[in-house]
Amino acid sequence: MARNGGVAWMRTTEKIDGYDLSTSDTEEVHVLAVDDSLVDRKVIERLLRISSCKVTAVDSGRRALQYLGLDEEIQKKETNGFDGLKVDLIITDYCMPGMTGYELLKKVKESSAFREIPVVIMSSENVIARIDRCLEEGAEDFIVKPVKLSDVKRIIDYTTTELREGEQREGARARRRGINKRKQREGDDDLSSSPPSTLSSSTSSSPSSSIQSATAPLSPSTLDSPTRRLKMTSSE
Amino acid sequence: MDLIQLQRQLVDYRTSLYHEGFLDEQFTQLQSLQDENNPDFVVEVVSLFFEDSERLLNELSKALEQQIIDFKRMDAQVHQLKGSSSSIGAHRVQKLCIVFRNYCEVHNVEGCLKCLQQVKHEYGIIKTKLESMFQLEQQILNAGGSIPV
Numbered sequence: 001m002a003r004n005g006g007v008a009w010m011r012t013t014e015k016i017d018g019y020d021l022s023t024s025d026t027e028e029v030h031v032l033a034v035d036d037s038l039v040d041r042k043v044i045e046r047l048l049r050i051s052s053c054k055v056t057a058v059d060s061g062r063r064a065l066q067y068l069g070l071d072e073e074i075q076k077k078e079t080n081g082f083d084g085l086k087v088d089l090i091i092t093d094y095c096m097p098g099m100t101g102y103e104l105l106k107k108v109k110e111s112s113a114f115r116e117i118p119v120v121i122m123s124s125e126n127v128i129a130r131i132d133r134c135l136e137e138g139a140e141d142f143i144v145k146p147v148k149l150s151d152v153k154r155i156i157d158y159t160t161t162e163l164r165e166g167e168q169r170e171g172a173r174a175r176r177r178g179i180n181k182r183k184q185r186e187g188d189d190d191l192s193s194s195p196p197s198t199l200s201s202s203t204s205s206s207p208s209s210s211i212q213s214a215t216a217p218l219s220p221s222t223l224d225s226p227t228r229r230l231k232m233t234s235s236e
Numbered sequence: 237m238d239l240i241q242l243q244r245q246l247v248d249y250r251t252s253l254y255h256e257g258f259l260d261e262q263f264t265q266l267q268s269l270q271d272e273n274n275p276d277f278v279v280e281v282v283s284l285f286f287e288d289s290e291r292l293l294n295e296l297s298k299a300l301e302q303q304i305i306d307f308k309r310m311d312a313q314v315h316q317l318k319g320s321s322s323s324i325g326a327h328r329v330q331k332l333c334i335v336f337r338n339y340c341e342v343h344n345v346e347g348c349l350k351c352l353q354q355v356k357h358e359y360g361i362i363k364t365k366l367e368s369m370f371q372l373e374q375q376i377l378n379a380g381g382s383i384p385v
Contacts, residue, residue, distance in 0.1 A: 037319055037323070038284050038287075039281060039288055039319075039323050040320065040323050042280065042284055043266070046274070050269060095315065124318065124322060145322060145323065146325075148262075148265055149265065149268070
């Protein structure tokens with residue numbers, strides 16, 4: 001259903017603006033979801049699809065690395081029969097047998113090819129030390145399970161924003177928690193817990209504690225995007 | 237029983253499950269994810285939960301029958317059960333798992349045995365109740381009605 005909506009929207013925009021979207025990447029965010037629990041995989045898949053994402057769900061960190069092509073033992077350029085779609089976001093459970101979500105996070109952030117992919121950690125345990133450790137290692141955000149639609153929408157919103165506008169990743173989690181220990185990978189200005197710096201001259205971000213709201217000058221395509229529409233109309 | 241009565245019965249039944257703490261708001265979340273295009277979502281997730289839980293409860297039973305009890309492995313299994321019950325809103329089961337894990341941590345066999353019994357009991361109850369609820373829903377659909385929100 002999301003795919004149909006996306007295509008229809010693209011056609012409409014083309015007609016109205018003559019704006020050629022055919023060469024752009026798919027507007028849908030492609031999420032790699034990692035969780036060893038079958039129940040949780042089914043739920044997260046549904047949450048992501050409802051949020052207009054493409055989803056690939058795998059049951060272990062190892063399989064996630066294989067999918068990305070990062071597994072040392074299996075050197076594959078192709079990805080298990082999927083058409084090698086670029087992954088825009090990784091959402092992973094923390095506690096998994098074999099490789100934990102934390103270890104997966106580290107491997108992703110250590111790889112030059114994939115370190116830019118935002119990684120979100122999910123955990124049933126709201127342990128500050130664990131959260132901090134993940135954030136320090138470069139996790140984009142930390143969701144406490146059980147995961148709700150509002151959690152997923154929030155994350156997709158700012159992932160979509162960052163993809164569209166090619167901005168540096170903000171410490172969104174810093175805003176929410178007043179912590180920022182993220183490594184200065186991209187050489188950002190130091191982000192404190194006070195209102196975040198504007199990311200570009202044309203963008204303003206309100207320091208909302210719960211909702212991302214980068215209201216950049218929106219191109220016709222982003223204005224009509226379902227996720228952007230959701231963000232604009234939703235409130236906590 | 238006519239359609240209106242069935243629908244009323246369903247609403248009352250559902251409400252009681254929340255009031256009595258069998259279900260929590262996560263179950264409501266799941267219901268909100270269901271729509272005309274995915275009309276069986278809740279049933280499917282709950283079915284996975286049933287399969288998963290039964291497997292884990294069997295493994296836990298076996299683990300506690302061993303000469304040497306692997307508490308670490310048991311703890312991991314209870315953690316899994318806690319997780320999946322939390323994900324579907326099976327509130328009582330989830331709460332019991334927390335207690336169960338505490339006993340695992342301190343290697344208290346008696347405590348574990350007692351908890352396992354309680355979890356099995358609560359699991360049995362929620363399974364019966366959810367199945368009854370799904371049956372009611374099916375009856376409503378068969379009578380040409382829609383499931384009240």
